[in-house]
Amino acid sequence: MKSILIAISRWSCLLAVLMLAGCAGSGGGNGKPAGVERLYVMYCGEGSAPDKSRWTPGVAANEKKPITLSNSCYLIKHAKGWMLWETGFNEALLGMMPKGYPTPVLHWVWKGQKTLTQQLADLGLKPADINYVGFSHAHPDHIGNGSLFTNATLYIQQAEYDFYLDPKSKPPSPPANWEKLRANTTVKLQGDYDVFGDGSVTILASRGHTPGHQSLLVRLANTGPVLLTGDAVHFRDNWETPRAPVQNFDKEATIQSVEKLKAIAAANKAQVWINHDAAQTATLKMSPAYYD
Numbered sequence: 001m002k003s004i005l006i007a008i009s010r011w012s013c014l015l016a017v018l019m020l021a022g023c024a025g026s027g028g029g030n031g032k033p034a035g036v037e038r039l040y041v042m043y044c045g046e047g048s049a050p051d052k053s054r055w056t057p058g059v060a061a062n063e064k065k066p067i068t069l070s071n072s073c074y075l076i077k078h079a080k081g082w083m084l085w086e087t088g089f090n091e092a093l094l095g096m097m098p099k100g101y102p103t104p105v106l107h108w109v110w111k112g113q114k115t116l117t118q119q120l121a122d123l124g125l126k127p128a129d130i131n132y133v134g135f136s137h138a139h140p141d142h143i144g145n146g147s148l149f150t151n152a153t154l155y156i157q158q159a160e161y162d163f164y165l166d167p168k169s170k171p172p173s174p175p176a177n178w179e180k181l182r183a184n185t186t187v188k189l190q191g192d193y194d195v196f197g198d199g200s201v202t203i204l205a206s207r208g209h210t211p212g213h214q215s216l217l218v219r220l221a222n223t224g225p226v227l228l229t230g231d232a233v234h235f236r237d238n239w240e241t242p243r244a245p246v247q248n249f250d251k252e253a254t255i256q257s258v259e260k261l262k263a264i265a266a267a268n269k270a271q272v273w274i275n276h277d278a279a280q281t282a283t284l285k286m287s288p289a290y291y292d
């Protein structure tokens with residue numbers, strides 16, 4: 001296993017994120033970040049579940065109310081290479097189960113109408129062309145295709161790696177092919193991290209849903225800052241009124257992380273894109289269209 005253990009080293013950039021100042025190296029003369037050229041939103045499956053109240057404890061109106069959840073992957077074209085954030089549910093498994101893949105914990109069913117591999121091919125890319133991979137957390141709907149990207153450096157919180165990927169760990173719901181991810185060059189993080197050192201893409205630690213959940217702030221020249229929440233929240237209701245779904249690893253940390261993300265989003269005037277919020281996802285441009 002190739003592994004790079006690093007101590008978190010770019011706290012100065014987090015401070016800049018909070019202060020709306022941008023980081024060293026970002027921006028041309030107009031103050032816009034120079035690093036990220038494009039952000040593609042890719043379809044990475046969709047889910048349905050019979051009881052929304054599991055994500056919204058205390059909201060009686062949601063009991064036995066069915067929900068659908070979108071699932072997106074995000075492809076970032078940076079001057080230093082291609083980065084994929086989130087990898088979706090394992091497309092080979094979905095392909096074998098056209099009626100959907102049932103997951104026992106939340107009684108939901110995942111389906112996939114088209115594969116991530118095909119959407120990359122539509123852009124002229126192979127999985128081997130991806131240089132950097134990260135996901136919000138190691139649940140099957142986010143990590144499922146991670147092992148396709150064998151040339152990529154993997155960015156993951158140390159706590160998430162230890163809980164789900166360490167050879168000695170016994171994760172409750174091991175994702176398909178997850179052992180293969182250990183072969184990737186891995187950067188284990190202990191907090192926020194400026195991926196390219198220019199302030200354009202910042203991983204934000206947001207534990208709670210899982211031990212090492214993380215979110216992503218992407219600065220785009222024309223679109224402006226975009227915060228990709230991952231599963232820090234699952235839909236807008238839980239952003240407006242932070243709640244911890246019943247299945248979350250640490251409920252108190254969940255609330256603290258949402259408050260942290262809300263402060264960063266407000267300070268940066270960032271758009272907030274919630275991965276599983278189907279209503280919001282329906283309003284986004286999907287690949288091959290892109291944001292710049």
Ligand SMILES: [Zn+2]
Nearest residue numbers: 139141142231
């Ligand atoms: Zn999820």
